[in-house]
Structures are given as structure tokens and as C-alpha cells.
Amino acid sequence: MERREELIRRFGLDELISGDLVEALAPLRRGPGELLIRAGDPVRSLYFLVEGRVKAYSTMENGQSVLASFFEPFDVLGEVELFSAERYLLSVEAITPALCLLLPIAAVRKAADRNGRFLMYLCGRLGEKLADRNQAESINLRYPVENRLASYLLASLDGAGELLGTDDLGELADFIGASYRQLARVVRRFRAEGILEGTRGRIRVLDRAKLLPLARDLYHRSGRAGRPGRA
Amino acid sequence: MERREELIRRFGLDELISGDLVEALAPLRRGPGELLIRAGDPVRSLYFLVEGRVKAYSTMENGQSVLASFFEPFDVLGEVELFSAERYLLSVEAITPALCLLLPIAAVRKAADRNGRFLMYLCGRLGEKLADRNQAESINLRYPVENRLASYLLASLDGAGELLGTDDLGELADFIGASYRQLARVVRRFRAEGILEGTRGRIRVLDRAKLLPLARDLYHRSGRAGRPGRA
DNA sequence: CCCGCGATAGGACATATGTCCTATCGCAAG
DNA sequence: CTTGCGATAGGACATATGTCCTATCGCGGG
Numbered sequence: 001m002e003r004r005e006e007l008i009r010r011f012g013l014d015e016l017i018s019g020d021l022v023e024a025l026a027p028l029r030r031g032p033g034e035l036l037i038r039a040g041d042p043v044r045s046l047y048f049l050v051e052g053r054v055k056a057y058s059t060m061e062n063g064q065s066v067l068a069s070f071f072e073p074f075d076v077l078g079e080v081e082l083f084s085a086e087r088y089l090l091s092v093e094a095i096t097p098a099l100c101l102l103l104p105i106a107a108v109r110k111a112a113d114r115n116g117r118f119l120m121y122l123c124g125r126l127g128e129k130l131a132d133r134n135q136a137e138s139i140n141l142r143y144p145v146e147n148r149l150a151s152y153l154l155a156s157l158d159g160a161g162e163l164l165g166t167d168d169l170g171e172l173a174d175f176i177g178a179s180y181r182q183l184a185r186v187v188r189r190f191r192a193e194g195i196l197e198g199t200r201g202r203i204r205v206l207d208r209a210k211l212l213p214l215a216r217d218l219y220h221r222s223g224r225a226g227r228p229g230r231a
Numbered sequence: 232m233e234r235r236e237e238l239i240r241r242f243g244l245d246e247l248i249s250g251d252l253v254e255a256l257a258p259l260r261r262g263p264g265e266l267l268i269r270a271g272d273p274v275r276s277l278y279f280l281v282e283g284r285v286k287a288y289s290t291m292e293n294g295q296s297v298l299a300s301f302f303e304p305f306d307v308l309g310e311v312e313l314f315s316a317e318r319y320l321l322s323v324e325a326i327t328p329a330l331c332l333l334l335p336i337a338a339v340r341k342a343a344d345r346n347g348r349f350l351m352y353l354c355g356r357l358g359e360k361l362a363d364r365n366q367a368e369s370i371n372l373r374y375p376v377e378n379r380l381a382s383y384l385l386a387s388l389d390g391a392g393e394l395l396g397t398d399d400l401g402e403l404a405d406f407i408g409a410s411y412r413q414l415a416r417v418v419r420r421f422r423a424e425g426i427l428e429g430t431r432g433r434i435r436v437l438d439r440a441k442l443l444p445l446a447r448d449l450y451h452r453s454g455r456a457g458r459p460g461r462a
Numbered sequence: 463c464c465c466g467c468g469a470t471a472g473g474a475c476a477t478a479t480g481t482c483c484t485a486t487c488g489c490a491a492g
Numbered sequence: 493c494t495t496g497c498g499a500t501a502g503g504a505c506a507t508a509t510g511t512c513c514t515a516t517c518g519c520g521g522g
Contacts, residue, residue, distance in 0.1 A: 082355075109351070112347025114347075123310070123313060123357060130364060144509090181471090181511080185509090188471085200518095216291075412502085416478090416479090431500065
């Protein structure tokens with residue numbers, strides 16, 4: 001179990017933020033299914049995600065949950081609302097055991113003029129997320145489910161063939177904005193064509209190459225946010 | 232025709248950015264249909280939109296244009312790519328005669344530590360835009376065209392009943408991600424029901440109240456960006 | 463082993479939607 | 493006034509999609 005200081009050094013936070021902000025960093029752990037951020041709570045902190053995978057989502061007026069994004073380390077959470085809202089707009093829930101380092105916004109405001117580099121980093125990360133959102137939306141609004149699924153799969157595969165996001169059909173349908181039924185039809189076809197493996201349940205990619213012609217304007221994973229302290 | 236200095240004072244730019252950055256501001260005018268930013272060009276400047284209305288769009292691999300947003304003063308353009316990309320990702324085109332004040336990114340980087348307030352403002356604006364995007368997408372992905380149209384109309388109406396975005400059916404279909412044909416069906420119905428006026432061509436809202444029950448989780452206009460210099 | 467129950471998939475049907483084509487409108491030029 | 497042409501709308505048809513229900517699977521407990 002890594003200590004706070006080691007995490008700070010590993011992710012270069014000591015080079016990204018001024019010393020007083022480093023002092024203000026506080027760890028927060030959550031288990032799978034537990035909330036890190038609850039939509040509606042007052043905006044108090046910025047979260048640096050240093051361990052685990054999490055998902056961000058909102059809830060619509062009809063109670064339906066709307067998955068916005070999946071994140072893994074190193075990334076920032078709660079930065080959307082940091083200087084633009086009084087309450088968090090999205091909830092963030094741990095998928096796997098998660099560890100964050102929390103930075104109080106009051107401290108950020110006070111030390112703004114000593115943290116130009118950090119604020120530029122935040123702007124950059126927000127810009128990347130906005131660009132990703134634009135890109136994903138342009139696909140999801142214009143292409144049928146098979147293309148959306150193919151794009152999502154290609155964008156989400158890590159080196160080991162695991163999916164960064166979700167491999168659960170229900171969640172995936174929610175994420176790409178389709179019904180479970182329609183997604184199931186496409187998945188069935190992909191399985192029959194040897195693109196996905198198995199016959200039932202969670203998704204696993206079998207033949208990545210067959211996805212390429214189906215994917216349109218690939219989702220860009222703007223890479224992991226990288227080691228912010230090492231520009 | 233307002234002078235540069237008057238515009239700077241009017242929008243409080245002198246209170247938002249340090250004096251050296253104020254000195255670096257350069258005006259840029261464009262007529263309707265002319266590009267302010269071309270996707271693919273190197274990221275050189277941040278644009279403050281102080282006059283006119285503009286639209287931002289990308290082009291997909293199939294050549295189709297994808298409208299991302301409409302903007303009016305006071306707002307910033309090109310901030311998405313500012314610290315996250317080398318080339319502009321979206322083109323920005325004037326809808327009406329437009330005037331911007333340009334701020335070179337090199338100057339911003341150099342003066343970052345004297346401009347904490349400005350960088351926080353940028354983060355805030357990016358956060359608002361990202362939140363808007365999330366919101367709009369959650370609707371457009373889950374509701375049929377009639378709800379999308381109603382939401383768009385409500386979010387885009389200004390005090391005088393004009394639409395901030397577009398009143399052109401073709402552009403609107405593109406923006407909400409539907410075919411012209413399907414949009415035309417819905418528009419025809421809205422006209423028959425007295426929600427929209429006229430029988431043909433550009434859209435004009437007749438009965439705002441009838442739109443309310445059709446709109447779902449209204450698009451949030453995060454307000455105009457406001458007068459950044461006056462916090 | 464058997465049973466029950468939740469998770470998952472597939473059937474049946476209706477409708478929203480897009481493609482492609484034809485019809486109509488409105489404006490400008492002769 | 494008439495004609496031509498681009499802009500706009502509507503018809504016909506196919507299909508992608510969602511809703512709702514039934515069937516099947518797999519796991520855990522008795």
C-alpha cells in the first residue's frame with residue numbers, strides 16, 4: 001500500500017502544484033460501487049485519481065442513469081464544476097477499489113497565482129475531455145449501433161484486451177444510447193462473425209482487425225492524462 | 232464602430248488579464264460565412280468573441296459537416312485546443328459580421344503566473360461547455376426528434392423570440408443529429424399544432440408554452456459567459 | 463440432485479427514422 | 493407576364509430501433 005508521499009512523487013504532483021497545495025492533498029479510498037463524488041453535493045475539492053477505475057454519471061428526470069465517462073489513473077475528477085458550478089453535476093463511483101488525493105478548492109483559489117502551470121494543465125485536460133465528448137457525440141448521433149459499438153470497443157481496448165470502460169451489455173447500451181435489445185442484436189451478430197468471443201454475457205473482443213472497418217472516426221482516447229508533472 | 236480600448240473595457244478584459252496580455256490583444260474581423268478558425272491550422276491564439284454570432288463545426292471522414300455549437304458575445308473560442316492540441320480541431324465560421332480580439336498563446340504561457348484569475352476563468356468556461364455537451368448529448372441520444380427539437384428551441388430562444396443558433400431546417404437537422412426528412416415531419420406537426428408559425432422555411436416559435444412539456448431536461452445555456460472581468 | 467430466482471437472450475410487433483425520388487414553391491431574369 | 497432553377501416539402505418504401513413479453517441459462521441453496 002503506497003504512501004501518500006510516494007504517490008505524489010510517482011505522478012509528479014510535486015512538480016505540478018506548489019508546495020502549499022501539496023501539503024493540502026488528502027487521500028480518499030472507496031471500494032467498488034461506492035461513491036467518490038455525489039451529484040448535488042457542494043463543490044469542495046478537486047480529485048486526483050491515482051488508483052482504480054471509476055465511472056461518472058448523471059441521472060435524468062425520469063430516473064434513468066446516464067453514463068458520461070470512465071476514468072482510470074492518472075486523471076482529475078470534479079474539475080468540470082470546479083470554477084463553474086456550486087454543486088457537482090455528476091456522480092463518480094468506483095468500479096474497482098479506488099484511491100484519490102483530494103485538493104480543496106479554497107486552497108486552489110488562494111494559490112492561483114503560484115500555480116499557472118497547474119491551471120494550464122487543468123485547462124488542457126478539460127479541453128481534451130470536451131474534444132472527446134464532441135467526437136463521441138458526432139458518431140453516436142449519426143451512426144447506427146453497430147458502428148457505435150465498434151468505435152467504443154476499439155477506443156476502450158487496453159494492451160491486454162481488457163476494456164477500460166464496461167463489458168456489461170446493460171451499461172454499454174446505456175453508454176452508447178441504445179436499447180439493450182438492439183445492442184443484443186448487434187452483439188449476437190458480432191459473435192457470429194467472430195468479432196466477439198463467447199455466446200452470452202460480458203463482452204470480450206476476439207478479432208480486433210474486424211472492428212476497424214466498422215468503426216467510424218475513432219473515439220480518441222486522449223491518452224491517459226499522462227504524468228502531469230513531467231511536461 | 233467601437234475602438235479596441237472600449238471593447239476591452241466593456242467586457243472587463245483589463246480586469247481579467249494582466250496588462251501585458253491586454254497589450255497583446257489584436258482585433259480580427261470576419262464577414263458572414265468567413266472563417267475565424269480553420270480546423271487543422273496550428274494553435275496560435277485564443278479568441279475573445281466580442282461581436283457577432285459564430286458557429287463551430289468539424290468535418291467527418293465522410294465529408295459530412297458536424298455542427299458542434301453556436302456562440303455569441305462574450306465568449307472565448309479556440310480554448311479547447313489551447314493547452315491540449317497542436318492544431319485546431321474545430322472550424323469557427325461567422326454567421327453574422329464578427330469581431331474577435333486575439334490573444335497569442337505564447338504570451339499566455341509566458342504570463343501564466345500573473346494570470347491565475349484568467350486561467351481559472353478559462354477552466355470555468357471549459358467546464359461549463361463540457362457540462363452543456365454532456366447534457367445535450369444525454370437528450371439527443373435518448374429521445375426522439377420531437378423532444379430534441381423542443382429542447383433545442385427552448386434553450387435557444389432569446390428575449391425577442393429569435394434563435395441564438397440556427398433557424399434553418401437543414402442546419403438544425405445536422406445539429407440535432409437527424410435527417411432533414413424526419414425533422415420536416417416533426418416541424419410540420421409542430422406547425423399544425425400552433426407551436427411554430429408559418430408553413431414553410433425557417434423556423435419561428437409561436438407558442439413557447441407548448442414546448443415545455445415536450446422538452447426534456449432542458450439544454451442549459453450556461454448563460455452567456457458573462458463579464459469575466461467583473462467576478 | 464432438484465428447484466427457484468435473477469440474469470440474460472430472443473420473439474413479436476409497432477414505430478421512428480433514413481434514403482431516394484417526385485412535387486411544389488418562390489424568386490430572379492428575360 | 494413566363495420560364496427556369498434552386499430551395500423546400502412530401503410520398504413511398506425499407507430498416508433500424510424500442511417496448512413488452514416469453515424463453516433459456518446458470519448459480520446457489522436445500
